[in-house]
Amino acid sequence: MNIIEGKSCNISFSEKVGIFSHDYLKCCGFIADVDMHEYSFTKKLHSTMICASQLLEDFLDFHGAKNNEDWYFYRELAASARHLNVASYSQKHISNRLGYYLIEDAGDFKKEGDTTLTFFMSTIKKLAPVIIDEARRLNIPLPDKPFKYSDFPAVTTSEILKYNIDDKNKDQQKKEIVKIASEFLGIAANFDHLRFYKPYNFDEMLSIVPEQINEVEIRRFEMLVHNLQSSFDTYVIHGGYRFGNRKLKALRGCFSVVFHLLQMMGKLLHFYERHLHEAGYKNIYKRVQVQLAELVPPRMLLDRTLNYGLFYVCHFLNNGKKLAQEILNENIERSRITVGIPVKLGFHSRPSLLVAKIVQHYGGQVELCIDSDRFDAGSVLDLQWAGGKINKEKLDKVVFEGDSRTLKDIEILAGVNYGEDSMGKGIPLPRELNYLRQGR
Template sequence: MNDVNALLPEAERPEERLIGDREFAGLVSELCRPLLELADGLTNTQPAEPILTRPLIGRLLLESKQIEALLDEYGACRNRQWSRFRSLIAALKNMARFAEVLACIRRRLPAYRLLPVRGDFASASSARLHQMCGGIREIAARLLDEAQALGIERRASARASADFAEKLPPGRLAHTSDERQGGDAASTVTHLATEFLNLAAEADWLGSAAQLAAEEWSACFPDPVSEERLRQLVFRFHSLQSLYDTHVAATGIESSDAKLPILRGHATVVYHLLDLATDLAHFYERHLGPLPGDEDPRRLPGVDRELIMATLFGYALAFASDYLAGGQSLCQDILRRYAELAELQVPVPTYRGFHVRPSNLVARIVAHYGSAVVMDLGGTRFDAASPFELFRANETINAGKRRWLAGEIARVRRPGEASKPADTADAVRTVIQQLAGEGRVVLYRQPLHFSPEIGQRAGGVLENATAEIAHLQATGQLDIRTDLTVTFIGDRRVLADLDLLARHGYGEDAFGNNVTLPSALAYLRR
């Protein structure tokens, strides 16, 4: 139908010719003959026979896509007589696509140089491909039955599976091309490792989904598992692979560092597994899962629903999660070896210094990259990867604040010394209020709950004010504002994130309230 006519009121649309089932069956019979011959050949193979070669998968995809497009052109999906046939064509196409990815993974596996993971990936890939063969046979048989019921004619003879045999010798060609000049390949390597780490943190939900029991799989849609969410990860891992091939592959830095091809292999296999997971999620959402407002799952005849779900969760998501985890340690090692040492001076956190939240966030950034970073404070160094080390820095920070505050108290206190404890207590209160008014101290509670010893300690107003402020600070009622800074020393990529964290208050405002961190630090929110 013309798109413009579709916008017209129904009464004003030109009359559209309707095609009868017999006429349409004749049309489909002519165009569908090659696909039905393939289906006939599939049903005549033995279960143990390895039928899914690249030529056969390619023809299945080509023919099924063409027939699917034809059926959609005539609105078969909304016709009671033809919708089942249309669904079986879609199922055959999708199953062929799943088999294509599985066959690709199995074929290229030796070249990926993958690190060991918990399961046997090679055996699991072969098993899934074999199961997919069985699923395709079943759908092919259902398709032939449906074609016969619709009056679709087909030839008696079928193409033998030998017509699509693929006898390829193992091995590869020698790498005899000259190495490319990769420009600043080292910078690209560190960018790739950093992006892989960030993507691994963003995709940490894959492992949780993969560990669920089979009866919980359906409840994962659309959160956390969905076609849309997986497709975004696929795009970014494909970009990672492309960046490597453009700037690092066949360069001198790749040939001199044996771990770089391993990084490429991990990025590639995760890309393929997520690509497969995306197609499986699409197939479930489109053909097998419940429709909006309908809690009963749809049943597509001939499709093994458990095979689809087990391949998605037990294979694609599970191994993608495992290879992401293995790639993280690899990337951290790469970043350590390609580290560019630098220094970063930032202010001490405004609210209570390096207490729980700032210390944990700093340590998580350092752990994310796996690089050694130290924090220097007045010549004393602390391990920035340890929250407890950073907690310990607060002792030095608070001592420095009190020394600075003593000078401020001496500046603002009134001339002369109070002769009575009550007068001393009043003087202490006045000093604290004046310091607060000037922004030298920040009050977290009002009115302040002073200690019973206010004004009664040994010494004059200076000693009593210093001790009382220390009490109020220890009880969380106020804090001292200074211009104290610390210096982080380590890889500049880690320091860039620490600088971003510091510019966002270490995740909190001056009163300790949580603030939203920028998207570049999204891995800290997980």
């Protein structure tokens, strides 16, 4: 049975909009009057504003505000307040937790984060009186009193609860650690195409958002990193950052920062694409878009999204690779296999590439061994160097040592002559190696 909330309620829209606007406008009154300081804009203020604006936006959407000239701007202001407060909440979380993330040389990152928070605070503060004026125009009653400073304390105190649940000796399953480290390396590799090395100017930002960088793409990575963090907290370390395996917790700090930056970016890109990028053909939509752009400057919004958010996502993913690789190689199950070399043509381009892709897929260390010589099996060039030695010594078998997961797939690949016939022509690969078909 479908139940519509409040179906039998006979309170009018004009009465209810006052009820659903009350806490929202009360927040706006506080923000409009308060000094613009980071201690004023706390996580509790942001969370209160997020809940209040979400509730109001839902109420207005239910009653068709998106298709009403009188109410459309008020509705868009509520959406703007929500997205900016969610983004600011994510950045505030990073700032509050920065000391626990075990980030080296965090000075520039902190400075850019502070600049981003200042942008959020100034923009939210600029929105507040406009929201109040729009409420007056619509004859929405304003709260008698705004919130007070004491209603929004910071989450931090000078005290820390006693550490009496010890997780450092928890049975940390190597299988899960290996899986998480491998997935981190995979995410970092997939994100690599978005890396950049100098700040984008405004024209460049306009050319890549949303065509190349957009809400959908960023949210996809956000979900992947969130799943990674969830697996880590469930299967590896339950506790916080203060004790336990420093290396594991440093990796956790790395992808936690990335996750919250992606959260922030997702909200800002959604706001830009939905509210600032392209207005509809109706005059009211275009007029409201212009009004919002004056309140939330697209240049600064995209700058914080890309030159801060995207830059540091790339930075921390790249920096985390070495750490993830170390953790992976410390925890992988190692083994050794002996397999034949590619018939007729040896380790030329195709077999070398396929072996390297298998190694890169899992991320663990694997070496091709010829007597005392060892070659990196994740490097096409190294494998081809090994191929020269194999031809010179007329070998028909070689040894691979390292990550047992990788060796299992190399053994499968060797069983089909490394994906080619004796003439060097490609042949279908077994279904276990379907992932190698990507990019072939």
